[in-house]
């Protein structure tokens with residue numbers, strides 16, 4: 364395998380509704396900022412790929428409209444996934460393994476505010492059994508949360524603790540959308556949105572964009588002092604039909620982690636960025652990844668009040684900002700940016716896609732330990 | 736399940752269709768650059784954007800110049816007359832057609848712009864349509880102006896002699 368590293372990450376602050384910018388106007392600033400961080404000109408990029416979804420924007424080939432931001436004339440080598448940008452990064456990583464190009468630009472954008480997001484997300488379900496029911500993403504997540512609570516492996520207090528920790532971390536992240544601090548008891552006093560989920564258990568609706576630059580081997584070392592090397596990356600998928608899955612477990616995450624070098628015997632991580640749009644999903648993911656769901660402090664709830672183990676979602680995670688098609692790539696970018704800044708040497712980053720954690724990608728990042 | 740269920744399934748007519756109606760509603764954002772162009776049209780002006788790197792004037796202004804990757808956003812007002820760079824004659828009626836066929840659709844390089852816009856030319860017989868025709872905008876009445884290219888009803892011959900091919904050869 365060729366050594367490939369994340370060498371730059373840029374994002375727009377997520378907002379509930381961006382009425383000023385259309386696609387290319389979202390993408391252009393993050394692409395420009397990421398390339399500037401990497402010290403690369405647009406012409407020097409060997410491979411370009413994006414992640415976005417036309418259903419969010421309500422028009423076909425919206426990703427073609429966004430291409431102007433990467434200056435596709437004269438023609439460039441370009442690809443696209445109708446998925447979260449984390450999967451675009453995976454394709455870029457695989458492309459760099461071919462050895463003939465050394466750099467790749469990945470960007471993702473999503474404007475969930477243009478349509479009715481719950482209605483739009485129904486369209487990702489199978490068209491015969493589930494879509495006609497109008498099974499929206501929050502209701503499906505609530506079914507999953509109910510199953511988890513009924514399994515006895517979580518309670519509502521622990522869900523609220525995840526949300527409270529996310530908000531506390533997000534307060535320090537200028538790109539997060541939901542940044543007001545709330546305590547667990549306060550959150551538990553809120554009414555249900557779709558029981559057993561309260562509003563704080565669910566992600567905000569967000570508009571946003573981000574970009575990542577990858578570089579291989581010596582090119583990465585030349586461009587930045589502390590590349591965040593991709594030591595392992597893998598993604599796995601579970602059945603489309605929700606009834607065929609145990610919604611309280613995430614075997615695809617466990618399998619992807621094992622193949623990415625983050626299995627049960629892996630060395631500890633300094634920080635972890637999990638793409639868990641719903642609070643209970645973080646607990647399911649941590650279970651699958653062998654990360655303790657209890658930080659060892661007196662109350663037994665991981666709410667960031669100290670304890671051992673890696674920092675979980677120091678960015679605030681997807682509960683704090685969830686631009687569709689962007690939030691997964693953001694987890695990889697956030698983890699890499701922290702390593703590049705010297706906040707740790709080893710990170711696990713995860714992205715998800717589809718209803719109830721259907722698809723999962725795990726990436727292990729490490730720095731050589733050079734001066735930040 | 737009763738014993739005769741398999742037989743019933745074997746003789747039942749196959750399900751060949753499942754109606755599954757989908758309706759999604761969107762509120763589109765024009766964006767800063769397209770908005771500047773649309774607002775100017777409501778003001779009877781045609782405003783594009785110049786790329787600060789290659790100096791091309793785009794109509795409308797763009798969030799990124801496809802050659803340079805930077806916003807083409809320096810405001811430039813261009814003329815409401817220009818040169819037809821290419822055309823076609825529509826002879827097939829369709830529901831959204833603006834006129835009964837035949838009529839002439841054109842790409843027009845407005846004076847001062849580097850990108851043609853698409854519009855219609857009226858007042859000529861289809862067989863007279865040609866590249867290089869000089870045309871002039873016919874705007875709607877003041878009280879019908881709006882942030883839309885429909886503020887220009889159509890283009891008509893300006894009365895100037897046809898432009899030489901070399902003057903628009905790089906804009907086809």
Ligand SMILES: [Zn+2]
Nearest residue numbers: 786789800803
């Ligand atoms: Zn330019």
